[in-house]
Amino acid sequence: MIDGNIPAYKKSNSDLDIGALRLFVAIAESGSFVAGGKARGLTRSAAGKALSRLENHLETRLFQRTTRRLSLTTEGHEFYHRCIQLLEDLEEAEASVRQNPLKPKGILRLTVSEGYGKMVILPFLRDFLAAMPEVSVEISFSDRVVDLIEEGVDLAIRVGSATTSYQYITQVIDRASLHLCASPDYLKTWGMPDSLTSFNNHRRLVYGLGSAPTAWTIGDKEKCQITVDDRAYARFDSGEAIRTAAIDGLGIGYLPSFMIEEDLLEGRLVKVMADMESEEIAVHAIYPNRRHLPVRVRAFIDELNRFLRRS
Numbered sequence: 001m002i003d004g005n006i007p008a009y010k011k012s013n014s015d016l017d018i019g020a021l022r023l024f025v026a027i028a029e030s031g032s033f034v035a036g037g038k039a040r041g042l043t044r045s046a047a048g049k050a051l052s053r054l055e056n057h058l059e060t061r062l063f064q065r066t067t068r069r070l071s072l073t074t075e076g077h078e079f080y081h082r083c084i085q086l087l088e089d090l091e092e093a094e095a096s097v098r099q100n101p102l103k104p105k106g107i108l109r110l111t112v113s114e115g116y117g118k119m120v121i122l123p124f125l126r127d128f129l130a131a132m133p134e135v136s137v138e139i140s141f142s143d144r145v146v147d148l149i150e151e152g153v154d155l156a157i158r159v160g161s162a163t164t165s166y167q168y169i170t171q172v173i174d175r176a177s178l179h180l181c182a183s184p185d186y187l188k189t190w191g192m193p194d195s196l197t198s199f200n201n202h203r204r205l206v207y208g209l210g211s212a213p214t215a216w217t218i219g220d221k222e223k224c225q226i227t228v229d230d231r232a233y234a235r236f237d238s239g240e241a242i243r244t245a246a247i248d249g250l251g252i253g254y255l256p257s258f259m260i261e262e263d264l265l266e267g268r269l270v271k272v273m274a275d276m277e278s279e280e281i282a283v284h285a286i287y288p289n290r291r292h293l294p295v296r297v298r299a300f301i302d303e304l305n306r307f308l309r310r311s
Helices: 018-028 033-039 044-058 076-096 112-133 183-191 198-203 239-247 257-265 295-310
Strands: 063-065 070-072 106-111 135-141 157-158 168-182 204-207 216-219 225-228 232-236 252-254 282-289
Touching: 018 033, 018 044, 018 076, 033 044, 033 157, 106 295, 112 135, 112 157, 112 239, 112 252, 112 257, 112 295, 157 198, 157 295, 168 257, 168 295, 198 225, 198 295, 204 239, 204 252, 232 239, 239 257, 252 257, 282 295
Parallel strands: 106 135, 106 157, 204 232
Antiparallel strands: 063 070, 157 282, 168 252, 168 282, 216 225
């Protein structure tokens, strides 16, 4: 007993060593026993032995080892993401007791819709990273559905409909209007549509492959919604690809304002039936439903919201 009341802590063989977890993460992120061990103040030999003890304790192999390469196994990947979460929670718990606010640091892993990512997120990143010197980023520009937890992604930024799940928090951070647009060359060849019902004589560039819906919902002059669902001339899984195809004269696109603003100003694209009421879409931030959001993620969302309000 300690202090007469509190039982002394006795480490059992079933306890995981926090130091071993930190070492495992360091090796996984550096891809090397030498670099990982050095980051934790250990020699290559000591790091290798400590990792072997961890694997024996877990009764599973965490790394595939060859003479040239060290890579995580499937179990290693899953364990790595769990360790990151555990160590971050531990660090935040310690900081809260010490009443010492944590500074954002570490690798921020993002997946962002391609068009919004290039037009909005990249300009924002310069100032964000300058203000957060201990944060680095990994970004995937993609609209594909991502399992954030399984793939170890901190935050997704998605344009349009968002995933709803008890596993995730979804927050609207921005809104954009959709506009019909085409290149001057296309309109010179095919003419300007004079009504929404005349689209069957035009080439629609549509987002979505396979069984994805191809309809456009547009408001007419009386602000009544009309659905345009004539045959798609070409279908894409990238809004950026539709923009490029429209500029090249392939057809008419229905694209968000943030993506075509400069093209309209510089004459690469022209609004089609500009007096039509444009549809509005939401931009969402999506992140795992965790009790404690990592400081770097919270900082990114807060600063992005400030950036968007200023813009």
